[in-house]
Amino acid sequence: MANGFIPISQIIANRISDMIFLEKKYKPNDKLPNENMLAEELGVSRTTIREAVKILVANKVLTVERGRGTFVTANPGVQDDPLGISYLKDKKKLVQNWFEMRLVLEPANVRFVVERASDDEIKEIIACERKAAELILAGEPYAEADQQFHAAIAKATHNSVIELMLPAIEASVRDAISTAIYGGTGELASQNALTNHRMIADFIEKRDADGAALAMYYHIKRGMIDMGC
Template sequence: MNSPTVTEAGRRSARKRADDGGVSRGRMAAKAVGSKSAAAEAGEHGSSGSLVQQAIRAVGNYMRDNGLRPGDTLPGEKYFGDELGVSRAVMREAFGALGALQIIDVARGRKPKVSHVDGSLFATSIVHGFNTSQISILDVWEVRKTVELRATEMAATARTDEELKEIQDIVEAIAVHMDDPDLVSQYNAEFHYAIARASHNVLFAQILASFAPITRIATRAAWKACTTKAMKQTQVTRHKAIVRAIARKDPEAATDAMRQLFDDAIRENWSRLAAHRFSFDPFFEQGQRPALI
């Protein structure tokens, strides 16, 4: 028969082993929870690029699925964060990226809104291509000519009286300010953009808007080369020929006149424009961007 002393000692030893085992298991469980928490945090922040991309797609899908239009309000970061199960930091980065891409309008203290289509981002890319010798002036002129011939043809049949009046007014402004290359360069860019808008194809208008900085610089360089009034008047006459054909709703004559304008510009200014180093300034400074963009 076991003695009471031995039995009590055995019980104390068993309790100690159980307590030690419980502490050990508790520590292991805490470690596991900590590891999971760290992994989750790393998954959110360490690979935040993929989460942000998912969030960006989710916002785009929301706009599509809910039939949102420019100016419509979107839910805030918290809504999307709760729906996707991601942090506010992820949604803040996603909203910031969408704002930079001008897909949504993000203003401090206000809910985001759906943005209008904007060609200025493409314009930045084009100018960057020039500055880094990835794109030539001939590349742009070929694309512009292709787009503008078709836009002019469509404008000649689709334009409204108000759109025709706008185009006519712009050409008159070019004639009035023919001695000011800076103003002429702005009005000329607006002239081509107005025709693209009159085609009623929003993509034509956005492509032409994206070319506006290049168009302005090229026009200014070409206009400065017109050293006599007769040379400047010739340029105005070429623009008026396009307007007259659009006014008559004659797509063939309008297209021919636009083609002549491009061909003459390349023939007369190619060497000068090909050597030009394009710059972002001043066309992307506040208050200096063309009114058409």
């Protein structure tokens, strides 16, 4: 123990986190130096570096790929299920709650996107919409593409708290689609996505905040009605 009973491994884990989050020395998907180099740079043993890396892997900041090295994760620090949603048993009620949360959040998200997104970010949103549409028209599974569309919108808000909510947003889309399929309303859900994603993307491309927010509200409300929420 050291420094007020904080383990040295935790101190070093915090130092590496600072390099990622504050100093921006390492970006998402970047490879970190090997243990020897980090140990020399930070003035500690390789064992301490190894323990610090384990802490950061557990916190979804780093990932270790055997034979390749240690990398910053694509979304450092974002937990897969930070709110413990997977433990909720009443899935029908959960889907209704997801829709209610999205009804409040996502129309505001598209307003931020219109105001803040770069042209490249808007192109990415449109590309995600086109990909989902192609899969729907081909009769192929589209849940992942649907999630990517809503995730691209969340990222383009340039709001760090909304970005941290990405796992929840993606889970809400996934749960809604799977519930619709098993509940016999899968075709309604796919048509809702096909029509309203295009409308949302078009308004975003035109940088029409009111139109995009209204289209997003209608998209989510339509999903609630189709599923009897």
